[in-house]
Amino acid sequence: RRELLSPEKLEQELCQAEDVDAQMRRLVQLFEFSEDERRLRHLLVTLFQEVFQEFLPGCSVLPFGSSINGFDVHGCDLDLFLDLEKTKTFQASAKGVPEAQCCEGAEPAAEDSILSDIDLGVAPEVLEVVRTVLQSCVPGVHRVQAVPSARRPVVKFSHKDSGLCGDISLNNRLGLCNTQFLQLCTEADERVRPLVYVLRYWAKQQGLAGNPHGGGPLFTNYALTLLVIFFLQTRSPPILPTVARLQQLAGDEERMVVDGWDCSFPRDAARLEPNTNTESLCVLLADFFREFGEQELSGHVISLCEGRVLPLEAVAGAGLRLGPVTLQDPFERSHNVAANVTERMAQRLRVCCTRAAKYCRSLQYQRKSAKGRPWGLVRLFQPEAGELDSDGLLLALPLAPAARRRELGLDPSSRQSWFGHVCAGVAFVLRDVLKCSCTELQRQPLGHAEQLLEPPGASLQQGETGEPPTSPAQQPAAPREPVDAPRELVDAPSAPGTPPAAGLKRPLSEEEGIPSPVSVSPARKRPRAEALEEAGAVSWSCALWHRVWVGRRRVRRQLRPQHSSPLAEAGTEQEAARSLELEEKVSAAIARQEASGEPLLQFTACARLDAQASLRFTPAPQHATLFQDFYHFLHSFLPTMLQRYLSRVGEASP
Ligand code: ATP
Ligand code: MG
Structure with missing residues (x-):
C-alpha cells in the first residue's frame, strides 16, 4: 500500500523546482501511479472479471474514471463498469435460442445458474446479485454496499490488502466514453495533465472539490476537469478542439451512439489537427484563475461541444437542469455535470479564483525564492489566513x-x-x-x-x-x-x-485495522x-x-x-x-x-x-x-x- 504524500513533503519537493512549469510537472510525477500500482489495479480488475464471469457468463468488468483517464492519483478510487450486454444475449440463448448463438467463451448455464433466476433488465435485481457476489465470492473484498438510489446505481466496496475503494456501476457506457475523451485530451497536449492535477489539488485544498458521494455541493473531479478542458478550448489559438470538431474528425469505425447520444470522436490523438499555442503552464494557470474569478457563471451554459458559453435560451428544450453553474456534459447533453453545485459553492469558486489570480500576479508566484521561502504553487496551496483560526x-x-x-x-x-x-x-x-x-x-x-x-x-x-x-x-x-x-x-x-x-x-x-493506541x-x-x-x-x-x-x-x-x-x-x-x-x-x-x-x-x-x-x-x-x-x-x-x-x-x- 502506497502512503499518500504529506503536504510537508510536497512543499519540500516543489520548492526545489526551478520554475512554476517545473513545479507543475513535478506535482504530476509525485501524484501519478507507479508501475506497481497500475499493475495492482489491473490484477484486481482481472480478479473481479474472473469471479463475475462465473455467475454472469459473458460479462466484462471495465475500469473507467481516474484509474485510466490520465489523472490517476495514488489511492484514487477504482471506478468499474459491469458490462452485461453479452450476458443478456447468453441468457436469451439459454432460454431456448439455439446453442450456436451463445456468446463466445461462455459455459452453458447449469440448471441452477443464477441466470435462470434473474431479470437482467431490472437494475435492483442485478445490483443485488453484484452485491452478493462481491460480498461472498471476491477474496479480500469487504464493506460492500449497494446504493440503488444514486443517479447511476452502484455497489461500493473496499479491498483489504490494497486499501482501495471503488464502485461497480451498471449501464454506464457513457462513463467509458467520457473517460476515453479525457484520455484523448491528455494525449492531445502535454499541458493538460499538469494543469488538471494542479487544479484538482488546489480545489481540494480550498474545499471546492472532492468526491461528494450521494450528492454534496462540491464539484466532482470530473466536473472540474471539464472546466479545465473548456478553458483550454477557449485559448487563442485553442489548445484543445471543441467536441463538435472532434465529431467531424471521427473516422467511420469511431462513429458511435450511446444511449442516444453521439459519442463519435477520434480515439487516437495523432489524428487531431496540430495546435500552435505555445503558452506556458505558469501563464495558463494564472489565466484560468483570472477567467473563472471574473466570469459570472450563472445565466450561461458552459458548452464543451461548442467551446464557448451559450445563453440559456440556446439549450431550452434540451432537458438540462439549470443551476448556479450549468456545465453541459460533452456527450449526455441533457445532463448538467455541476447540477449538485450550490450557489454558495459557485460563489466560493469565484472568490477562491479571484484570490488565486491576485497571488499569481505577485513575484512570489512567478519566481523561485532565493531565501528558501515558499513560492509558486506552494503558497497557492496554503489555506488563506483568517479563514480558520490557526489554533483551531x-x-x-x-x-x-x-x-x-x-x-x-x-x-x-x-x-x-x-x-x-x-x-x-x-x-x-x-x-x-x-x-x-x-x-x-x-x-x-x-x-x-x-x-x-x-x-x-x-x-x-x-x-x-x-x-x-x-x-x-x-x-x-x-x-x-x-x-x-x-x-x-x-x-x-x-x-x-x-x-x-x-x-x-x-x-x-485485526480486520478493523487500527493499531493499538x-x-x-x-x-x-x-x-x-x-x-x-x-x-x-x-x-x-x-x-x-x-x-x-x-x-x-x-x-x-x-x-x-x-x-x-x-x-x-x-x-x-x-x-x-x-x-x-x-x-x-x-x-x-x-x-x-x-x-x-x-x-x-x-x-x-x-x-x-x-x-x-x-x-x-x-x-x-x-x-x-x-x-x-x-x-x-x-x-x-x-x-x-x-x-x-x-x-x-x-x-x-x-
Ligand atoms: P477521482 O476518482 O480521483 O475523484 P475521477 O477522474 O475518477 O477522479 P470522478 O469525478 O470520480 O473523477 O468521475 C469518474 C467518472 O464518473 C467520470 O468519468 C464520469 O463518467 C462519472 N462522473 C463523475 N462525476 C460526474 C457528474 N457530476 N456527472 C456525470 N458523471 C459524473
Ligand atoms: Mg473516480
Whole structure:
C-alpha cells in the first residue's frame, strides 16, 4: 500500500523546482501511479472479471474514471463498469435460442445458474446479485454496499490488502466514453495533465472539490476537469478542439451512439489537427484563475461541444437542469455535470479564483525564492489566513459538580482520574456515538506524586499511530478501551434493563485495522511543584465518513417516536444511558444510508485540563469549510453527551 504524500513533503519537493512549469510537472510525477500500482489495479480488475464471469457468463468488468483517464492519483478510487450486454444475449440463448448463438467463451448455464433466476433488465435485481457476489465470492473484498438510489446505481466496496475503494456501476457506457475523451485530451497536449492535477489539488485544498458521494455541493473531479478542458478550448489559438470538431474528425469505425447520444470522436490523438499555442503552464494557470474569478457563471451554459458559453435560451428544450453553474456534459447533453453545485459553492469558486489570480500576479508566484521561502504553487496551496483560526476551534467541556471540583482542586490523583473519565468520554462520544474513527496520538498526563516515581522518559510521546487515518482501511468507529481510563470505565455496568453500552468492551479485531493506541508515557522526573502545575492533555486523530449531524431529528423520530430532543433533561443514570444508546443508533442509521470511500472530514481533537477543561479541534485544511457545520453541531451536542457519559460512570449528575 502506497502512503499518500504529506503536504510537508510536497512543499519540500516543489520548492526545489526551478520554475512554476517545473513545479507543475513535478506535482504530476509525485501524484501519478507507479508501475506497481497500475499493475495492482489491473490484477484486481482481472480478479473481479474472473469471479463475475462465473455467475454472469459473458460479462466484462471495465475500469473507467481516474484509474485510466490520465489523472490517476495514488489511492484514487477504482471506478468499474459491469458490462452485461453479452450476458443478456447468453441468457436469451439459454432460454431456448439455439446453442450456436451463445456468446463466445461462455459455459452453458447449469440448471441452477443464477441466470435462470434473474431479470437482467431490472437494475435492483442485478445490483443485488453484484452485491452478493462481491460480498461472498471476491477474496479480500469487504464493506460492500449497494446504493440503488444514486443517479447511476452502484455497489461500493473496499479491498483489504490494497486499501482501495471503488464502485461497480451498471449501464454506464457513457462513463467509458467520457473517460476515453479525457484520455484523448491528455494525449492531445502535454499541458493538460499538469494543469488538471494542479487544479484538482488546489480545489481540494480550498474545499471546492472532492468526491461528494450521494450528492454534496462540491464539484466532482470530473466536473472540474471539464472546466479545465473548456478553458483550454477557449485559448487563442485553442489548445484543445471543441467536441463538435472532434465529431467531424471521427473516422467511420469511431462513429458511435450511446444511449442516444453521439459519442463519435477520434480515439487516437495523432489524428487531431496540430495546435500552435505555445503558452506556458505558469501563464495558463494564472489565466484560468483570472477567467473563472471574473466570469459570472450563472445565466450561461458552459458548452464543451461548442467551446464557448451559450445563453440559456440556446439549450431550452434540451432537458438540462439549470443551476448556479450549468456545465453541459460533452456527450449526455441533457445532463448538467455541476447540477449538485450550490450557489454558495459557485460563489466560493469565484472568490477562491479571484484570490488565486491576485497571488499569481505577485513575484512570489512567478519566481523561485532565493531565501528558501515558499513560492509558486506552494503558497497557492496554503489555506488563506483568517479563514480558520490557526489554533483551531475551541469547545469548553462541562466542569465537574461543585463538590467534586473542591476535591479535584485538592487532590491531584482525583484530578487525574476525573480527567481520565473526561477524555474517555470524549473518545466515547466521537467513536461510539458519532461513529468517527479516533486514534489517540498523544497523552500528556497531569503531573502527580505517583508519576514522579516512574522512570524518567519523555513526557509527551508521539504514538505509533501518529498519522491521521488517511486510508479507508482505517475506517470507522472501532471502539477501544481508553488508554488509562480507570477500570470501572471499561467495565461500567449497564443500567438495569438496558443492554450493555455498545462498544465499551468490544475488542478491536485485526480486520478493523487500527493499531493499538499509545500507552501512557511516563512523566519526566521533576520537582513536585512543577509537576502539579502541568496541564493534562490528550489528542486524537479523527476521521468521519458520514454527515452524522444532518437529519438526526428525523432518524431519531423513526427510531423512538416518543423521544423529544437529545438535549432534553436526562434525570437519572438510566435515562442518560438510554439517551447515549439512542444517539449511537441514530449515527449508525445515518452511516448506513451511504457508504463513502474517503473520509468526509479529518481533524485532530485535543482535550486539555488546566484552569478549565477544553477541547480544541483542528480540521485538515481541505475540510475547513465543512468542518464548520460539524463544529456547530458539536457545540451543544458534545458537552451534553459527555455529561451523560460522566453520569453513567458516576462522575457527574446529568
Ligand atoms: P477521482 O476518482 O480521483 O475523484 P475521477 O477522474 O475518477 O477522479 P470522478 O469525478 O470520480 O473523477 O468521475 C469518474 C467518472 O464518473 C467520470 O468519468 C464520469 O463518467 C462519472 N462522473 C463523475 N462525476 C460526474 C457528474 N457530476 N456527472 C456525470 N458523471 C459524473
Ligand atoms: Mg473516480
